[in-house]
Amino acid sequence: MTTPGPPIEADAATAPFFAAAARDELLLLRCKGCGAWHPPEVTTCCGPLEWVAAAGRGIVVTWALVHTAPHPDFADAVPFRTAIVELTEGPWLQVRLTAAGEPAAGSPVRITFAHPAEGASYPVGVLEGP
Ligand SMILES: [Zn+2]
Numbered sequence: 001m002t003t004p005g006p007p008i009e010a011d012a013a014t015a016p017f018f019a020a021a022a023r024d025e026l027l028l029l030r031c032k033g034c035g036a037w038h039p040p041e042v043t044t045c046c047g048p049l050e051w052v053a054a055a056g057r058g059i060v061v062t063w064a065l066v067h068t069a070p071h072p073d074f075a076d077a078v079p080f081r082t083a084i085v086e087l088t089e090g091p092w093l094q095v096r097l098t099a100a101g102e103p104a105a106g107s108p109v110r111i112t113f114a115h116p117a118e119g120a121s122y123p124v125g126v127l128e129g130p
Helices: 015-022
Strands: 027-031 049-053 057-066 080-087 092-097 108-114 122-127
Touching: 015 027, 015 049, 015 122, 057 092, 057 122, 080 108, 092 108
Parallel strands: 092 122
Antiparallel strands: 027 049, 057 080, 057 108, 080 092, 108 122
């Protein structure tokens, strides 16, 4: 699956996350000190953070229909839906919704992955159920 947008370049901090995305696997950070789960952008907690496989499921917290391309590479993609998804483990993740259907708060979402020709693979959301 590919979706439009500018290529994503992983850096040292995000390389494990995007390498896992290339394998269709969602990683989150978990604190070895308190066991709390964190989204990929978190850098600190009370103990060391480790990358751990997540279930790849969640629910819509909120969503928006994007009408204006936020980057020229999205020009052919608008309008598209973007959502904040509360993952089963607790962290929130912002993803584009790729499937048809009308999202609502609480709608179940399954995380899949886009594998663009250029740049890193990344997670996207698919609405599940009615
Ligand atoms: Zn902690």
